[in-house]
Amino acid sequence: MNDLKLAGLTLGKSTISIEVNGVTIGGKEIILIGGPCAVESSAQMSQSAETVKMAGGKILRGGVFKPRTSPYSFQGLGREGLNYLVQAAKEQDLLSVTEVVDAQSLDLVVDKVDIVQIGTRNMQNYELLKLAGNVNKPIILKRGLSATIEEWLLAAEYILASGNSQVILCERGIRTFEPSTRNTLDLSAVGVVKELSHLPVIIDPSHAAGRRDLIFSLSKAALAAGADGLLIEMHPNPVEALSDGPQSLYPAEFVQLACELEAVAKSVDRVFAFDGQKDKDTLESLRSKVNNLDQTIVELLSARMQLVRKIGEQKRLDRVKDSNREKEIIQRLIDLAEKLQLPSELVKRIYPLIFEFGVQSQIKNRIAEDRDAKQPFFSSGSK
DSSP states (O other): OOOOTTTBOOOOOOOOOOETEEEESSSSBEEEEEEEHHHHHOHHHHHHHHHHHHHHHEEOBBBBOOOOOTSOOOOOOTTHHHHHHHHHHHHOOOEEEEEOHHHHHHHHTTTOOOOOOGGGGGTTOOHHHHHTTTSOOOOOEEEETTTOOHHHHHHHHOOOOOOOOOOEEOOBBBBOOOOSSSBBBOOOOHHHHHBBBBOOOOOHHHHSSGGGGHHHHHHHHHHHTTTTTEEEEEEEEEOOOOSOOHHHOHHHHHHHHHHHHHHHHHTTTTOOGGGGGGGOOOHHHHHHHHHHHHHHHHHHHHHHHHHHHHHHHSOOOOSSOOOHHHHHHHHHHHHHHTTTTOHHHHHHHHHHHHHHHHHHHHHHHHHHHHHHHHHHOOOOOOO
């Protein structure tokens, strides 16, 4: 790659770190960037910023200009969304990053956010890359959907050649024939880039997976592979997200992931500062944690009720209630509660109510089904 005059790793050039207002990307510490795919409201961003801070994250993300595949999808709030993002980040003493899509959006955000992102669809928008090279802000450059590593690094070269040395590469999955995930996360790219370039590399597991159930494992694998940071989508209520809800973590999941990343980082001689938040718990932050957990509990109860209704569809009406199974489940949960140092009395009081609601739901559904089945059928043409 002879054209990598600035992005390449030469004999006299070592891997660099990029310092942004006290946050170093590419150093020993793993940097966590989190927030929703799209900025939707002030309240949404405030809640997101609280969660990122609670998890030990350093940078709040949020899209205000959304280059969507469909012209009818949510395109972002623009200037209004930018204000929500910046204000929420300041409230929690976080840095902010958002994506730009053209010269106008770059002009609008460059003096307000701490980091500028160029997304996968614009990786080879060379005029935009040149403009990004003229600003004095770090640039996160995402790999294109089907870009080779050489093309990705040459795109970074455009920014560097225009005068901006603060480029952070972001692997976010590439398009392959595999349909199980939204894209295929190329973790080998981390090692290859670090052999070819001195630029720091972060991973976006959210866009790679397209599914929140894979984010934990992909994030841990990214740290093990040598990534310098993670860019993860998290939304206060993913079910209502206007963009990428299925791949966004719930706040409680985001905090739990951050907790688990600490051990992974340590295993590869890196640092993740989740522990730094433990001594900073305030009444407000503790209440926020409780709110996040309460939301998760209700969502899990809703999922449980849906499964109970499906089970009821396969039971006879006179066999809906199974007392022996209820006793077995409650005893198992009591044993689990004792291991977790949770009062068993709480399980004894709560679960009979949960079972009773489930049974009543199954009975109502079966009665309704039987009633519908007995109703005579009249075609629209009968007289």
